[in-house]
Amino acid sequence: MYRVHAGGTTYTFSTLKELLAKATPPRSGDVLAGVAATSAAENVAAKMALADVPLKQFLNEAIIPYEADDVTRLIIDTHDAAAFAPISHMTVGEFRDWLLSENATPQKVSALAQGLTPEMVAAVSKIMRNQDLVLGAKKAHVITKFRNTIGIPGHMAVRLQPNHPTDDKKGIAASIVDGLMYGCGDAVIGINPASDNLTAITDLLVMMDDIISRFEIPTQSCVLTHVTTTIDAIAKGAPVDLVFQSIGGTEGVNASFGVTLAHLKEGREAALSIKRGTVGDNCMYFETGQGSALSADAHHGCDQQTIEARAYAVARQFKPLLVNTVVGFIGPEYLYNGKEIIRAGLEDHFCGKLLGLPMGCDICYTNHAEADQDDMDILLMMLGAAGVNFIMGIPGADDIMLNYQSTSFHDALYVREALGLKRAPEFEAWLSRIGVTDTSGHLAPHAPGNPLLTHAQALAA
């Protein structure tokens, strides 16, 4: 039982699960689930009660029973008590104060990762303002490598997302050229395929491998299909760089995606076996998003942000190159408007980073949400300041296959110019070498000798 006296009223919360849910900043998905605070005052009272909870309590009270859920078992069984020791005496509120203090250096914060549980970081995020989520996340440095180096402070990568509604190869190639000419694609060139047919998937993998090999691009490709399909593709000799999978924070939501922890382990081992990384072997790409567990009816009465943080406990077992929270894709019944999307994007980035993950964000919205590009500009700017590892780059911000809006190649240029963020160093050097950028990383005037331009002319012929 958790109890607090606030504003002349005594509030009680029977479990940690209930306390976490009621302390969550307002969002439509928690109302839909029936777990949200019922008044603004109860929401703040829950934050006050949560701030006084010792971090140790999170190791004693599971929000989803150990016996009932393999993600809970993963969290408890892999907790590193030694890494936890420096903060083990703190409450949630004291942890926030420490995290934002000068004492919490990037080295100290980054060293905590394996000692933190998802529920601890979710809890502290709930009592933080948006600006706290920026500065807190900025202290957690997570660097990953495959054919380039992603996550160095002061750098930000971009996933080039060249989707096409019928997987038309010329259409996809046209978007890839467009993105590369705008200096995007260092995180990954990643296609959401319209088809899940193995032959079609393999064709796309070969096509991207051809482009990467022909122009010697220091980056990696990915077709975002089910992990079992990618395992089949590897077995048939397809050129797979990264293994993709959508994941969630409970066993049930993962089951709804048709995936188990064993599948993920098998996928990673398959990708490692073909040794296609050159500077590192982080070969997994995960996508997540608040609301997926409720959508799958697998949320166990928890709030959606805490469940999302638990998805990161799954991700970190498999040493991913990239983890992407697709924050506004799910729709207004989970995140209603720009304010809720911005808040959720900052929370997810913060929680993932503290847990040691290479967090990126698909800064996005659907047309039935109360949001527009101005809201995305705010989240982009704040995530850029927070040290986000990567964002999406989509032609004109308009995904014609998935029917939603994200960030454009131009948006990436904007945030680089506004905040001075650089690309992955290997990729930046390549862009300069072929003449897309000048030596300072700015787009150069189009030069006739640029091999990508020659390629574009050949495509069009």
Place this chain on the structure above:
Amino acid sequence: MTEDPWANLKRFTDARIGLGRSGSAMPTREVLNFALSHAMARDAVTTPIDWTPIEKGLSNLGLSTLRIASAASDRSEYLRRPDLGRRLSDVSREALVRASEVEGSAKPDLVILVGDGLSSLGVAANTLAYMSAFMPYVVKAGWKLSPVLLADDARVALGDEAGEILGGKAVLVLIGERPGLSSPDSLGVYLTFSPRIGIKDADRNCISNIRQRGLSYDEGTFKTAWLLREAFRRGLTGVNLKDDSQFLIEGQPGPELIG
């Protein structure tokens, strides 16, 4: 402003490539084009549907209609509470119970429900053309129809409760699809055999992107009629039916299935 010399690649994709740039920013015309597309998609979501012309058009096809509504009280609640969009309002439930009592024991083969869904524009633009193309299949097969239900603030599953009350063997839901920036006016069609509350989405078949620049009315209604015949023959809809209809997508219907 800097032009992109690869703008001729635009003919391979509707993606917004080769836009050019003003410094790091999109050129003015592209910012405004994007804003217009988004405005049209937003309007498709928020504009209440005007059923009057659809009622008239359906009447010309010899179809009677009945207006109903979901339990969502307004558009904002509809967007936040998909569960309410899947259940009838009390008034509409009573109206359907009365309608079913009038029909007596002659239950319909097919209940057709037209719902605004997430695009009133998609419903207004495509419903009559789709139904005109579909009616010859209904007549030929001799399927008995209930009055066409015109539903405000509807989700696909609203057809489950409505179809159950009317005792339909199957329910066909025509609904405005979530608008994309380049396709604000799409109609989706969902077929569910033996409709009842609580049925799973995996037990439906869906035909998507029906609109003037998408899947044609002829193709859409051909697929609908094929699915419906198979649903009645095999007594099911959903993933098990979808596999068998695969060859339709490749344009090679078996001769016994035409017409």
